[in-house]
Amino acid sequence: MLARMLQNEFRRKKGITLTLFIFVLLAAILVASGTRMIIELTHSIEHLFTQSKTPHVVQMHSGELDRYKVNEWTQANELVDQYQIVDMINVDGSHVYFGAESEKGSIMDMDFVVQNKDFDYLLNMNNEKVQVNNGEIAVPVYYLQEKQLQLGDHVVIQNGTFNRSFRIVDFVRDAQMNPSIIHSKRFVISTHDFQMIQHNTGETEYLIEFRLLDPSKTNEFIQTYQHAGLPNSGPLVTYSLFQLLNALTDGVVAAVIIMVSLILIVIAICCIRFTMLATIEEDYREISVMKAIGISGRDIRTLYLSKYVVIAGLACIVGYLSSIFVNRLFTSNIMLYMGIAPTTWLNEALSLFAVAAIFAIVLGCCILVLRRFNQISAIEGLRSGSLGDTNISTMKLSLSTSRWSRSVPIFLALQDVIQRKRMFQLILLVFTVSTIIIIVPVNFLNTLRAPSFISYMGVGQSDIRIDLRYSEDVEQRYTELLEHVRTDNDVLQYSPLVTSQFNVRNNEGGYDHLSVETGDFNIFPLSYLSGSAPKTDNEIALSDTNSREMDKKVGDPLVLIVEGREKTVIVSGVYQDVTNGGKTAKALLPYDKDRVLWYVVSLDLKDASQIRDKIVAYEQAFAPAKVTDLQGYLHQTLGGTIDQLKRVTIAVLIVSLLVSILITSLFLRMLVAKDHGDIAILRSLGFALSNIKLKYVTITLILLSIGVLAGTVLANTVGPWIISAIMSSFGASHIEFVINPWQAYILCPLLLASAITIAALLSIQSIREASIVQMIVE
Template identity: 40%
Template sequence: MFLKIVMNDVRRKKIITATVLVFIAMAVVLGSSATNIIANLMQSIAQLKTHAVPSDLTQMHIGSYDQGAVDALVAALGEHIAEQETMYLLNIEGSDIHFGANRTMVDTVQDISFVVQNQKFDFILDLDNRKLDIQAGEVAVPIYFMKTYGLSLGDVLRIESRGFRKEFVISEYARDFEMNSALASSKRFVINQADYDEMLEHQVGEMEYLIEFKLHEHGDLRTVRNAYREAGLPSNGPTIEGRLFSLFNALSDAAVVMVIVLISLLLVVVASLCIRLTFLATIDEDLREIGVMKAMGISKKDIRNVYLTKYKVVATIAGVLGYALSFLVVRAFNGNMRLYLSSDLSGSLQYVLSLFAPVAIYLIVVLYCRSVLGRIDGISATEALRSDIMQRGKHRKYRFPLLKNRFLDTSIYMGLRDVATRIKLYRLLFFIFIVCTFIAILPLNVFNTMNSPKFSTYMGIGQCDVRIDLRKTDTITADFERLLAELENDSDIEKHAAYITCSYPAMTADGRWDYILIETGDFSVFPLQYLEGTAPAEAGEISLSFAQASADGLDKKVGDTVVVQVGGVEKQLKVSGIYQDITNGGKTAKAGASLGLQHDAILWYMVNLDIALHADVSAKMAHYQSTYASAQVNGIKEYARQTMGNIIRQMGAIVIGGLAIAIVVMVLITALFLKMLLSKDMSQIAIMRSIGLSAKQIEHQYLAGTMAVLLPGIILGILAADYLGEILVSMAMSSMGAASIRFVGIAWQTWLVYPLLIIVVVGITLSLSCKIAVAEDLSVVLRS
C-alpha cells in the first residue's frame, strides 16, 4: 500500500522528487569516489611496494666511498639488517641531455641520474610493475620526465658531455617507488650495464652513491641509522627513511581525496536541507489530507511511514545510481595513479569500500527525515483541516505595510517584505547559497595558493625572484665563490643571499644523537613567515621546521635549547622560531653563518636573488645557467610548480568540478524553491494580476526576495571559504610540515567573476521559473 501511495506522490511531484534524488545521488557519487580513490591508493601503493621492494633506509653520498666499511657495519648489525645494496648513480646535467629539435632538460629542478637495475631490492619497474630489463642502446625514462617533456617510446635521447656523445632509444617508462614523486628531488634513468660502463670509462657525469638498507621485520631503524653515523661511514648527502617514499607517492592523490570528501559532506548537508525544504512544501500542500487521515483514525506512525517510505525509495535509487556513476568519476581522477603507481586497479577492495558512502548517506537521510517528520505528530486533525484558512491571514496584514515604503520600488519592497514575513523558509535557501559558494571558492583558493610564488614559504624558502642550486661536484666550492663574486658586482641584481646546507649531529629528546639538515646563512634578506618566534638573527640561535620541532622530531618549542655538534664540538642553540617546510620530509632547520660548517658533510649550496625591475629576468637566468653549467637556475614560481606539479594539475580539475557542482545545485535548489513558493502564492499572484500588476513586476518581486538572501549568502560563503577553509587545509597539511596555510586569493576571481557568474545563473533560473508560473490561466487559478 505504501509503495502505491509513494508512486502516486512521485507522479504528482516529479520535479521535486527528481531534485532530491539528484542531490542525494551527487553526494553518493562524490562520497563513493573518495572512498574508491582511497581504496585504489592503498591498493596501488601496496602493489608497487611489493614489486619494487624499496629500501627502509637510504643514505645518499657524493665523494670517496668504501664498500668494505659498509659491509663491516652490515655484519655487525645482522640482527637488524637483512640486506644491503649500493646503487651507483651517474649524475648528468640537464643541459647535457638533448632530445627532439635541439631541446635539453636544462630547466628541470630535478637531479638526473643514469643507473643500472639493482639486483637485491629497490627495483625500478615498467608500467606493468615488472622489473625493468634494459638492452644496450636503450633507456627507461622516469614518468615525471615523460610527462614534463612529452617524451614518447621510440624517441631518442642524446648525451653530450666532455666530448662524449651517445644516443639512447626510449624503450620503457620507469616507475620508481622511491623517486616517483615530484617532491623527491632526484630521478633515475635506467640503462644497460655495458652503456653505463662506457659512460663511466669516458668520465661522463659525477658519481653519487645510493647506500641502501633493507631491515628485518623487527629491525630497529634508528639503531642502524645512528650506528652508521657513529661509524663515520659515507654520509655526504641526505638520509631518507622508507616511510617517506610512501608518503610522497600518496601525496598528490590524497590531496584530491580530502577536497572531494569535504565537498561530498557539504552535499549531504545540502541534500538534507533540500529534503527539509521539500518536506515543508509537501506538508503545507497535504495538510488537508493529513487531517483526513488523522480523522479516520490512521496512526501517527502510519502517516509518517507514508512520507518516510518515499524518501527511503528515493535514497535507495539515488544510492544505487550514485554508486554506479562514481566509478566513472574515479576513472577521471585515477589517471595520475594509474600512471605513477599501478595500471591495474581492479581489486575487490574498491567495490567494498565504495559501498560505505551510499549506506552512510542512506542512513543519514532516513534519520534526518524521521526527525523532520516529527512535526506531523504535533498537528491535530482539526488544525490540519482548518490550516489553510488560518495561514491566509496570519501575521500578514500589519507587518511591513506598503504605505510605509518611501524609497524602494514597490516590487523590490514587496520582495524584501516577503523575506521578512517568511524568514524561516528563506533562511534554508540562504544557508544553501552559503554552502554552494563555499564549494565553489575553496578549491579555487587552494589552487591559487599552490600556484602562487608565495607558496615557496611553505617549502622553507623565502620569497624571491630566482633560486640557484649548486649540487656536489669537484668544483662546487670554487663555483660557489665565483658566483657570489659575480652577483656582488652585477648591477641587475637587486639583492641576493647565499645558503649552505650541511648534515649535523643533534641531540634528540631522549638523549640520543641523530643527524638533521641545517641551512646556514642570512635569513633576514628573504624572510620566511614564522608560525612562532623569529628567524635566527644572533649567534647561538636556530629555527626549526614545524615537523622538526614536533614530538616526532626534536620535540622543541621556542625558547628551548638544541644541542648540535659542529666539527666535533657541542654547541647549545636557542630555538628562536618555528617555520613551515614540506620539503625533505618536513624536517629541516636554519641557523646563522656563525654556527660554522660541517665541511665533510656539505650537501648543497643555494643562492636566492631578486632581479632589478629594469632587467630582463629570463635573459639573466639564461646567463647564469650558461655560465655555471652544473647549477640549476629557476624562477621561484617555476620551482614550486615543478615540485607540486601533480597536485596543482589535479587541483585544477577539482576547481572546475567544484564550480560545476555549485552551479548545478544552485540552479536546482532555486528552481525547486521558486516552484514551491509560487505554488503556495498562486492565488495571490492571480489577484495581483487581476488588479493590473504585470508579469514583469511580479517576477521582480520574487527576484528581489531571492537576491536579498543570495547576495549575503555569497559574501558569507566566500568568507567561510577564506577563513574556515584555511583551518581545514592547515589541518590536512600539518602531517606534511605545513600547519598554518594562508590562502593567496585573486580578488577579481573570488569577489567579481565567481559572484557575478552565480548571480547571473540564479537570476536566469528565477526568470524562467517565474515566467512559467505566472503564465498560467488566471481563470483556472481563481476557480481553484
C-alpha cells in the same frame, strides 16, 4: 498501492522526483568517489612499495665510499635483513636531450642506474621489474607527463665528443623518487651503457640501502648507523618519509575532495528537506483526505517513506556505479605514478559503506520531516489546503514609512524575509556554503600558483636561484660563482646559502641528523609562524615539522655538534617547509665542507626584464649549475599538484552551480505552493503577475546577497584554516590565501548570482495567469 503511488508520483511530479533523485545521486557519487580515492591512494602506495621492495632506510652519499667498511658493519648488525649499495651517475641536464633542446633549465637531478638485484626495484607501468637492453632506456613517469614522451622516442646524452642515444622502451615508477617534489629522478639503462657513461660523463653518487628485519626499529638502527662513523655525506631518508612524499600530491587533492564532498552532502540533505516540504505542500489536501477516510498517520508516513526509500535506494545504487567511472577523473595521477593495486573486497566494502551511510542519512532526514504529518488536521487541511506558516516573526515593516514604498513588490519581499526568517535559514545556508566551496579551491589554487608560495618551501623570494650539486670540484665552482655574482653589475642583491648535515641531540640522549641551511636569512626573508630568523651563531630556526617532532618552541635550547664539539643554540623562530619531508633548519653556523649537501645562491636583478637572458648566461658560465627563475622552480616542483587541483576546482565549480540552481528551483516551488492563497489575494488587489514574480526574485536575490557576502568572508577566514589543517602533515600548518580579487570577489559570486537568478526566473513561471476565483478555490 505503493506501486500505483510511485507510478503516479513519476507522472504527476516528474520535476520534484527527478530533483530528489539527482541530489541523492550527487551525494552518493561524491562520497563514494572521495572514499575510493583515499583507499586507492593508500593501497596503490602500499602495492608499489611491496612490489618494489622499498628500503626501510636509505643513506644518500656523495664522494668517496669505503664499501668494505659498510659491508663489515652491516654483516655484524642484527637488525639488517638485506642491504645494497646503488651506484648512480648524475648527468647534468644540459647534457641530456629529449628533443632539440637540452634539459639545462631543469631543477631535477638526472641519475642513470641499472636495475637493482635484491630490492628497491624500479618498476614499469605494469608494476613489474624494468628490463632494458643495450641502447635502451626506461624514463621516469615524471617526464612522460611533463614532456609527453612516447615509447620509441629517444633520449640523447651529449657531452663534448661523447654522444649516446637511447630508445625509450618503458617508463619507470620509482617508489623513492616518483613525486615532482623530489628533485631527483632515476633512469634505467643496461650495465654496458652504465659503464660507458660512467667513463665519459657525470658524477657518481651512492644510495646505501637497508631493509630491516623489524621496520619498527628504524630509529634504533639509524642511531646505530650514525654512531658508527659510516658514510653520511647526504640526506638519510626512511620508509615513512617515502610514503609521505608519494602521498603529497594526490593526498592534498583527495583531502580537498573529501572536504567538498562532506559540505555537499550537507547541502544535499537540505535539498531533500526542501523537496519533501514542497511535496507535503502540494499533497496537503490529499493527505487530509486520507486522514479523513480513516487512514492512520503512521500508515501515511509509511507510504511516503516507502516512496523515498525506493528513490534514495535507486539513486545510491546508480551513484555508486557512476562513481566507478567518475573516480577515474581524480585518480588519473595515481594510476600514472603508482598504478592501481589489485582490488580487494575491502575496497568495495568501504565505498559501499559510505554510500549506505548516505542512504541512512537520507532516510533519517525523511523520517524527521515526515513527523510533520502529525500536525496535519483533516478538517483544517480540507478547509485551507495548506499547512500554514509557523514561527512567523512579529516584527513588521510599515509600508507608509518605508523607503521602498514606491516599489511595493520589493517592500513585500523585504517584509517576507524578516517575518519568515526560520523558513529562509536553510536556503541561506546553502547559498553561503556554495559560495565557500567555490571560492576556497579557487583561492588555494591561486595560492599554489603565486610566487609567494615559495616561502612555504623554506625558500625566500628572489629573481633567480642557482643550485650547485655535489661534484669533485664543487667547492671551487662555488667560490667562482660567488666571485662572479659579487662583480656582476646587473645584480641588485644576492644571498649564498649552504645546506649541510649536523648531528643534533634528541630527547633520548642520542644524536640524529639535521639538515641545516647556513647563510644570511635577512636578504631574502621567510615568513615565520613564530619568532624570527637567526641573527647570531647561537640561534637556529626550525621548520614547523621539526619543531613539532622535537617538541621545541621559540626560546628552547638545542644541542648540535659543531666543529667536533657540542654547542647549545636557542630556537629563534619556526617557519614552514613542505620540502625534504618538512625537516629542515636555518642557522649562522660554520659548516663542515665534507658534509655539504648542496650550495645555493639566490639573487635579485636590478632590471627584472633581464631574468631570462641572465639565466642563460649563468647556465653557460657555470654548467652544470641548475639556474631557474622562481616561477620555473615552482612549476617543476608543484606542477602535478596544480594540474590536479585545477581539475578538482572546475568539477567543484560545476557541481556547486548545479546544486545551487536545483535548490533554488525547489525552494521557489515550495514557496509558491505555500503562498498560493496570498498570491490570489495580491491578484485580487490588482497586482500584475510581473510584480508578483518580482517579489519572489527579490527574495531570492536578498538571500543570495547575504549568503554570498557571508560565504566570501568565511572562505577567506575559515578557508585558510581548513587548508592549513590539510597541509599541516606536509609541513605547512598556517596557509595564508593569495586572493585574486577579480576571481574571489567578482567572478565567482557573479557566476553564482547569474545561475541562481536564471533559475529563479524560470522557477516562478509556475505563477500562471488564472481567474481570481480559480486561484482562491485552488
